[in-house]
Amino acid sequence: MALRGNHLGRPLLEAVMEQVARKGAYPILQLAFEHVGGPFAREAPLDVLRVTAPLQRRVWEEADGIITIYSPENAHEGADLSEERQAASQEMLAPLRARTMAMNVPWVIAEWPVQSLADEAGMSLEEYEQFVFDAVLLDWDAEGARMRRIADVFDAADEVRIEGAGTDLTLSLAGRAGSVDDGHLNMPGGEVFYSPVEDSANGVIEFGEFPAVYYGIEVAGARLVFEDGRVVDATARANEEFLVQTLDTDEGARGLGELGIGCNPGIQRFMKNVGFDEKIDGTVHLAVGNSYSFTGGRNRSAIHWDIVKDLRTEGRIHADGRLVQENGRWLGV
Amino acid sequence: MALRGNHLGRPLLEAVMEQVARKGAYPILQLAFEHVGGPFAREAPLDVLRVTAPLQRRVWEEADGIITIYSPENAHEGADLSEERQAASQEMLAPLRARTMAMNVPWVIAEWPVQSLADEAGMSLEEYEQFVFDAVLLDWDAEGARMRRIADVFDAADEVRIEGAGTDLTLSLAGRAGSVDDGHLNMPGGEVFYSPVEDSANGVIEFGEFPAVYYGIEVAGARLVFEDGRVVDATARANEEFLVQTLDTDEGARGLGELGIGCNPGIQRFMKNVGFDEKIDGTVHLAVGNSYSFTGGRNRSAIHWDIVKDLRTEGRIHADGRLVQENGRWLGV
Secondary structure (H helix, E strand, C coil): CEEEECHHHHHHHHHHHHHHHHCCCCCEEEECCCCCCCHHHHHCCHHHHCCCCHHHHHHHHHCCCEEEEECCCCCCCCCCCCHHHHHHHHHHCHHHHHHHHCCCCCEEEEECCCHHHHHHCCCCHHHHHHHHHHHHCCCHHHHHHHHHHHHHHHHCCCEEEEEECCEEEEEECCCCCCEEECCCCCCCCCEEEECCCCCCCEEEEEECCCCEEECCEEEECEEEEEECCEEEEEECCECHHHHHHHHCCCHHHHEEEEEEEECECCCCCCCCCHHHHCCECCEEEEEEECCCHHHCCCCCCCCEEEEEEECCCCEEEEECCEEEEECCEECCC | CEEEECHHHHHHHHHHHHHHHHCCCCCEEEECCCCCCCHHHHHCCHHHHCCCCHHHHHHHHHCCCEEEEECCCCCCCCCCCCHHHHHHHHHHCHHHHHHHHCCCCCEEEEECCCHHHHHHCCCCHHHHHHHHHHHHCCCHHHHHHHHHHHHHHHHCCCEEEEEECCEEEEEECCCCCCEEECCCCCCCCCEEEECCCCCCCEEEEEECCCCEEECCEEEECEEEEEECCEEEEEECCECHHHHHHHHCCCHHHHEEEEEEEECECCCCCCCCCHHHHCCECCEEEEEEECCCHHHCCCCCCCCEEEEEEECCCCEEEEECCEEEEECCEECCC
C-alpha cells in the first residue's frame, strides 16, 4: 500500500498507517515536501527529470493500493518551474497515472485541510475544515443512487449538447458508459463522468465564471474551440500563453479526455482546488488530455486538465435533444 | 540514491537533493515521521513488523547509495514500544544494516541539529548547532593521517588490554585490520575501529561514566563480564532488565561486534547521541552484537549497541603489553 503525502498531512496519514498496520499490510510511505516541484524538479537534467526513477516506478507499479493525501504548504507549488520542467514533472508521474487511470489498482486521493488551501479559498482554516468535512461526510449510498439516475440519462443518449455563457458544444457519448464517483473511490466523491467519443466534440466553450487552474497557475477566461474532438483554437483573458503551451505538451493534449458532471450538494463554492471544484453541483467540467481507459477513452497524454464550467446562472444540457438540466437544476431526472 | 530522514531535516535533505539532482541521479526520498516507532511499529502484527516490506527491501538492496539524515522530533522516539516491538523494528531494518555493514554501497549517516537533540545534550539549540559544526568541520585529511598512526599501533599488535574504573578487559585483534573513520564516509568521523577476534574478549568492563543508550533508553552503570568473547554476566544500576533483554535478542547479541577508539578532538562532551559520543577523544566503545564484515568480523545479530567507556580520568590501553594511552592521552603515537 503506497501512501503518498507530505508532513502537513500527518494526522490523516498516521490514521491511515494505523489502519493499514492493523490489517497486517505494509504502508509504503511516499512523503515529499512538495506534491510538485522542489529541488529535484528544479535542478535535475530534463532528460532525467522526465523519466521515473526505476525504484520509484516499481513502487507505483507493484503497490497493492495507492492513497494520496493532498495537503500542500503552498497551493501554487511548482509554479516556479519552467513550462518545460512542469511538463517533465508530469511525464515522470506517467507510470502512476497509467495505473490509476486504468483502474487496475485501488486508489484514492483525499485532501487534508491546510492553511494554504483555506487561504486559496479565501476562508479561515476553521471555515475551510468545515467546508471539506461537509463535502466529504455525506450519505454516499444515497448520493450514489441519485447520481446513478443521472448517469442512466446520459448512458441512454448518444449526443450531448451543452449551452451556456459563450458556450455551445456538442459531443457524443455513444457506446460509452458513465462512471459514478460515489465516494467509495475518491474523496470527496460527487461526479458522473464519461470519456466522450474521441472525434466527436464540436463547438465552443468559454470558462468565464472560474479560472482554469493547473498546478497552481490560473488561466482566466479560457475559451476553447473544438473541431472533430480536438482544440483548434485556445484563447484566454490572462495566461493565454500557458494555456496554449500546455495544450501543446504532446499530441494528445488537445484531445477531449473527459466530460464530468458535478453532483456534490455539499460543494457550492469554487475554491481553485480541482478535486472539489469539479464536483460543484450544477457545473460540468471538460478535461483536455488523457482519458480514463476504464471508461472506454482512448486519448493518451501526459496532461489531464479539468476545467470547470458553471451552468447555474445560465446553462442548459440536452441529451439527444431533450433538455435535462437548466441553470444547474435537473429536469425530470 | 536513497535519502532517508524526516521533515525536521528538510534544510539538509533539500541541499542534498539539489546536489544529487545536479549530478543527474535520482534521490529516492525515504521520509518518515519517526526514525523508529510510529503507528506502524505500534500497530502492525509482530510477524509483519519484523519482515521488511518487499518494496522497501528492494530500495535498500538496490539503491546506489544510502544517505541518512538524523533529526528526530524526540530523542526518545520508539521508547513507547514494547521490547518485543523494538526488536521486531530492528529486525525490519536488517536488509539495510546488512548492506551498509558489508560496505557494498556508499553510505553516510549525518545529523541535522534539532531541538530534541540539543535538549538531550542540555544545550540551547544555538549552542548545540555550534557543537555539531565543530565536530564536523575539521581538516579531515589531517585527522585521517593522525588516526592512521593510531591504527598502525593496533594493527601491529595482537592483544589489547583496557584498564579503567571497574574495568580490566583483554581481547585480540590478531589478523584484523583497523578502519579509520576519517569523515569521508560518516559524518562526523573520528574513530578507529576493529572487529575483535570473536572468542577473544575476557574480563570486565564497567560503563560508569556515561549511560549506555539504545534507541532512547538509558542504562546507567552497565557492567559486562566477558568470557571467551561473549557476555556472560550483565548488570546495571538502572534499567538492567532492558540491558539483559537486549542482550538476549538473538544468538549473536552477546558477542563482541566492535572495539572503537574515539579520536574526534571537536567532541569532548557526552551527549547521549551515539554518533557523536563514540568519537569523544579519549574514550573507547564496545559494541555488542553485529560486527562489520568488511573489518573481518563474523558475529551476526539484529543489534549493534555501541557503549562508550571514558578513559580520560582513569584509564590505560596496552597493545601487546606496551602502554599506548594513559588517561586519554596517547604515548609515543
